[in-house]
Amino acid sequence: MASDFAQLVKQQADIVKIIGDHVRLKKAGAQNFSGLCPFHKEKSPSFSVHATRQFFHCFGCGVSGDVFSFIQKIENVSFPESVRFVAQKCGIPLPKREFSSEEEAQESRQRTKLLELHELATAWFEEQLRSPEGALAREYLSGRGLKPDEIQKFRIGYAPDSFHALRERLQSVADQETLRLSGLFSFKEQEDGKPGPLYSRFRKRVSFPIANESGRVIAFTARALEAGEKAGPKYLNSPETPLYSKGNVLFNLDKARQAIRETGFAVLVEGQMDCISVYLAGVKNVIATSGTAFTEAQVRLLSRYATRMIVNFDPDTAGANAAEKSIALLTEEGFEVRVVTLEGGLDPDRYIREHGTQAYMTALRAAKRHSDYLIERARQLFPPTTADAKVKALNFLLPHIRRMPNRITRDEFAADAAQKLGIDSALVREELKQAAAKRRDSLSPVVPAFSEAEKVLLRALACAPSDSACQAAMAGFDANEHHFEGLTVTSVLRKLRHRGAVDPMAAVTDPLEHSLLAQALLAESEAISAEHVTAALDTLRHRHLERRQRELRASITDAERTGDSSSLLKLTAEKLAVDRELRGF
Structure with missing residues (x-):
């Protein structure tokens, strides 16, 4: 965003009005306004805004800045995004955006189109829920205690039992490749290796939109209305797409983030329905993981808003294990963690429906320190x-x-x-x-942590060599073997790649490597597809580029210090190329 345009926006913006949308301000002088600081918890106002000099300052926590830094902090956006936000609030037309390359422009157009497709799909699912065919879905939601206005608030919808209806609705908006990238559709690979016709990924399911921090829909979780093998998994999630990486997203954060900032803590639950029920019960600072275990990226995301957490996972074995892992990640980042275990072995949604809102509030207030919870868990296990x-x-x-x-x-x-x-x-x-x-x-050797992308590739290479996922993994490994250097599972991947007809578990003999492979295969919840492999390869490529970018920065600094102009030229050229590749993600 050009600095002259930012300056124009700043001159025309009314900082009191912009901040007043987020903070209740009262006049405290000729040009001053005061209110409770949105960035830390306080009872007496220490947050001030100067209308003429166009700045804010909090005497309690020390945070200060202009209208753009306020929006950056309160909305968790970049500087260019804050300028656009303020400009739109002020009704100032945005300048035509300039891109550094055609690839960057193409990426922006693709992202915009994918966001549009998800918005259209959300509206269409909502429309289908209101249709005669949506009667069973409406009955299910009513049985879960949801009222029409609450369904509308979370934009819950219904994906009808049709392979082609959504494609027919969206095919005039985007080309086939963009539809394929959206994750809204599935397809089977044909004999010639090309993707076959698209058909709806979500069918005869209640749809729950997953939004990013700004409230834009980027993915879906869909619950089956029938049971049995033909119905597929109970919950079906969008795959990894250019918009959506499930380990980086927290369900309901767009609605909860202001309440998290105000209360200073968040309540973490496992599923969308748990999250929705808790939110509608009045606990506005509730979030949920999106079909995955809690991740480091999600912890970093939350640390922008609070450093205290109440974990309320299901009390079954899987929930207890997930709680332990979440506690470990949160405490490493300095979070103060408390844990709720609801009586009767109930999840939050059912507990609220059976015992009421006040009982759930009481349970939250009685949350145990994570150390007490873990000691009690140790005593139960041993x-x-x-x-x-x-x-x-x-x-x-x-x-x-x-x-x-x-x-x-x-x-x-x-x-x-x-x-x-x-x-x-x-x-x-x-x-x-x-x-x-x-x-x-x-103890037996401790299996080191390894990423979901590494697990996907282990699973793919453990498939039959004729399997499309295995072929995709082998091709990716052969084409970019340097992307795999330094991974926890590099040696295992290499052995699986060249195992031939040998059984995958027999291809590794080292006890630690054997444990790594076993852990990945035993935790598999769905069949690995070529799509999963492509997403995993992209993730590893991105990490490789980030690592190379750090190395180049250090080498450039050394070359500058020693005056090695020849090396400096080559290193700078390579870094620019790496930067361009990273912008392509």
């Missing part, structure tokens, strides 16, 4: 009645204790664990110091 059980319970807790960044809270957690497990606290402290060595001696 009742500390024998020395062996105490060792197992302690080994369960040690990784969580070690992750806590604050030494005081870490020591408190360790002392509490020792007391409740009946172990000498001095022994626990010593065990903390020697944890890594003791785990290597007493």
Whole structure:
């Protein structure tokens, strides 16, 4: 965004009016207005806006800036996006956007078109829900306690039992390749290797739109209205697309982010219906994962808004495991975490319907410290009645204790664990110091963390060589083997690629590699397609480019310091090429 246009917008913008849309301001002088700061919790106003000098400042938390920095912070957008936001608020026409390359322009056009397709699909699904064919879906939603205005608020719809109706609705808006990229359709690969005709991915399902932080629909989760093999999985999610990466998105964040900022914490639940029920019960700061385990990217996203979290996952084994992993990620990032376990083994949606809003509010207020929850979980898994059980319970807790960044809270957690497990606290402290060595001696090898993209490729290469997913993975591996260097599973991928007719589990003999492959294959929830492989390869390519970009920056700095102009020229040219490739994502 050109600086002269930004300056024009700033001159014409009324900062009091713009900020007043987000903060209740009261006049506090000739040119000053004050209110409660939206960036930290306070009871007495310390946030001031100067109407003439066009700036804001909070005397409580120290944040300050102009109209653009306010919008950047409150909306979590970039500077160019904040300029566009303010310009539109002021009715100032936007200048024609200029692109650095045709590829960048094409990417922008494609993204705009995909957003348009998702908006049209959302409206069409809503229309179908109101139609006679949507009666069963309306009955299902009514049975879940949702009223028409609540259904409309979340733009819930119905995907009819038709292979072609949505395609016919959208085919005049976009070409076949863009429709294919949208993730709204499926297709089968033909004998000549080309994609076959498109058909609707979501059929006879209730549709729940997934929006980005700005509220634009970028994907869907759809719930089947029938059971059985023919109906497919209970919940079907959009695949990874240029718009949507499920590990980077949190359901309902667009509606919840202001409440999260105001309350200083978020409530994390597992599914869309849980999230919707909790939100409609009055807990506006609730979010949900989107068909995936909680990820580091989602933690970083949340850290922009709050540093406190209440985790309320289902109390079954899968939910308890997901809660443990979420706690680990959140505590590593310095979050204060509490955990709710609802009585009767109920999920939030059913609990609210059976016990009411007030009972759920009471449960939230009674949320346990994550350390208390984990100690209780350790005692349930390994009742500390024998020395062996105490060792197992302690080994369960040690990784969580070690992750806590604050030494005081870490020591408190360790002392509490020792007391409740009946172990000498001095022994626990010593065990903390020697944890890594003791785990290597007493436990089977710890399987290091590896990404979803790595898991997809492991699964694909473990398929029959004639399978399209396996062929796509082999082709991707052969064409860009350098993209795989440094991954946790590089060696396993290489062995699977060249295993020939050998059984995939027999292709690796190292115990750790065997564990890696087993973990990936055992966690598989759906058949791997060539589409999944393409998305995984794109993810690894992006990571490779980011890594190379960092390396080039360091090399350029060295070349500048030593005056090596020849190397500097080559390195700069390569960095520009890498930058262009990264902009293509």
